[in-house]
Amino acid sequence: MQKPLPYASQRQMVMASLDHLGRARDSHIQLSNAEEPTAKHSERLTYDPVGWHNFKFWYSESGEQTGSKQAWLMARGHLVGYQFSGLNDEARNLVPETAWMNSGNYSGMDEGNTASMLYYDNHLDSWLATHPNFRLDYQVTPLYAQDELIPRKVRLAYVGYDDAGKRIQIKVGGGREESGDDDATVVYLDNTSPNATINYADGTATNTVSAAPAAPAASAPAASSSAPVASSESSVAPAAQAPATTNDPTVYVTGGGSSAVYWYGTDSMPANTNKANLVQMPESQAIQQGKRHSMTER
Structure with missing residues (x-):
């Protein structure tokens, strides 16, 4: 209910x-x-x-x-x-x-x-x-x-x-x-x-x-001048490929990583922030640790 x-x-x-x-x-x-x-x-x-x-x-x-x-x-x-x-x-x-x-x-x-x-x-x-x-x-x-x-x-x-x-x-x-x-x-x-x-x-x-489909394997040059050109990037992911992280940006955590919030950049941090004590991590790791995005960063 x-x-x-x-x-x-x-x-x-x-x-x-x-x-x-x-x-x-x-x-x-x-x-x-x-x-x-x-x-x-x-x-x-x-x-x-x-x-x-x-x-x-x-x-x-x-x-x-x-x-x-x-x-x-x-x-x-x-x-x-x-x-x-x-x-x-x-x-x-x-x-x-x-x-x-x-x-x-x-x-x-x-x-x-x-x-x-x-x-x-x-x-x-x-x-x-x-x-x-x-x-x-x-x-x-x-x-x-x-x-x-x-x-x-x-x-x-x-x-x-x-x-x-x-x-x-x-x-x-x-x-x-x-x-x-x-x-x-x-x-x-x-x-x-x-x-x-x-x-x-x-x-x-x-x-x-x-x-x-996998890109064709390299072979000896064909007689024809119009032989297909192999792709420069394989289209098949290796079996052990790690998950893509395109949507998992690096974030910054103050206090040596102890802060409850994280930042996407350092420009909006308070003036008294000790930037020598920042820790970088993927955003997913920060969220997994219970952190949230700083409400003062726009």
Whole structure:
């Protein structure tokens, strides 16, 4: 059931128990900005949610039916994100999610993709940061079809509370928001990926993008002067190729990496910043550690 938690002046985290198939069913938090976790998100996930499988699939960023890059299809997805809950390897808060729905891209992250949880988590985190005296009520519910092991959709429901306990509607944009119960805003996200067909009953999947043809091997010059010229770039990714990082920029973290925020550049940092003590890392690593983009950098 979609319904905000009653207002409280302290952090609340309520998770439904696993169902008879071992599936996570609902995760719900209410907190202020000061109650967000401060510990780094460094623990490696070891729990495999029911229905968990993973596949390294070909994909095409341009929507073609052949692709030259591969990426992992699935993620062990947190229902309520770590930046709010501080929970990592918690069965009641984990479901198999496509990387596309989880982080907005086949590989790396695209926080502008409104089909992803990353888009809403980041905007809600920013809302908390800019409303330090208010509280966020955030409920995330996987939606299954009968006894299927993989959710077909995930429902997000969020509403604010002011310091007097009055509910406040929150709108983050993106064109997917609907009106829910008790002033909440509701968003439904599809647990799909453009390069795959998923069997939601058992978690297996089929790659709908095939490998681009390999460039022809070099050979002795042909008699004809019109012999084809080999491509200067192989169109087949090596089997052990690392995921592409085009959408995972390098960011800067102050305080030797201890700061809770990160920056895309150094020009907007406060004048007293010790720039000799900056740490560089991929944005995905910073987010994994529970950090967020500085609200003062434009």
